[in-house]
Amino acid sequence: GAVVSQHPSRVICKSGTSVKIECRSLDFQATTMFWYRQFPKKSLMLMATSNEGSKATYEQGVEKDKFLINHASLTLSTLTVTSAHPEDSSFYICSATQGPEAFFGQGTRLTVV
Amino acid sequence: DAKTTQPPSMDCAEGRAANLPCNHSTISGNEYVYWYRQIHSQGPQYIIHGLKNNETNEMASLIITEDRKSSTLILPHATLRDTAVYYCIVYSGYSTLTFGKGTMLLVSP
Numbered sequence: 001g002a003v004v005s006q007h008p009s010r011v012i013c014k015s016g017t018s019v020k021i022e023c024r025s026l027d028f029q030a031t032t033m034f035w036y037r038q039f040p041k042k043s044l045m046l047m048a049t050s051n052e053g054s055k056a057t058y059e060q061g062v063e064k065d066k067f068l069i070n071h072a073s074l075t076l077s078t079l080t081v082t083s084a085h086p087e088d089s090s091f092y093i094c095s096a097t098q099g100p101e102a103f104f105g106q107g108t109r110l111t112v113v
Numbered sequence: 114d115a116k117t118t119q120p121p122s123m124d125c126a127e128g129r130a131a132n133l134p135c136n137h138s139t140i141s142g143n144e145y146v147y148w149y150r151q152i153h154s155q156g157p158q159y160i161i162h163g164l165k166n167n168e169t170n171e172m173a174s175l176i177i178t179e180d181r182k183s184s185t186l187i188l189p190h191a192t193l194r195d196t197a198v199y200y201c202i203v204y205s206g207y208s209t210l211t212f213g214k215g216t217m218l219l220v221s222p
Contacts, residue, residue: 034210044212093156100206102126104156
């Protein structure tokens, strides 16, 4: 099946710094990409939906100035957590879709210290 | 809000069939039913999907009711490695891909 690569798989950063997470569709062009956040023992919470070449649509309660999403091409979307704080520590997962099919990255474990 | 309803947890004995139900009574005509599972600290793994016909692959079978308002994922011979959270999702490619709370399946020896 199609492959979505997410990088890095783990990152530790200092409070106040920014972290960029990449999501790539390796063998297909993704029409839409979704970004999720998952806290321990909780389900995946949709943060934002991004379409190539247009601004991302953020879910209610998600700060667009803090979680910057860039979807510059049909194979790459990036999520930048700006001025990270310990409460931003979480598991971030991306999904790339092609028509009605969705494929997921392996996730990024972010720890802010 | 998620468009699906699943039991929070289920138990299954190793080697037996695991039948995981899902209600999606508000499903639209162009929405597929997808099943994913998530093993701890990993991204969701695709299992199977269908529109209205029953589907089978090497991992599982998907039974969709004729009115499409519910479905059942069947793992024919559950193993310990099938212990995971199973998510049922409806998605068309034109809507958001939203997860509910899923079903925690525990397979025991």
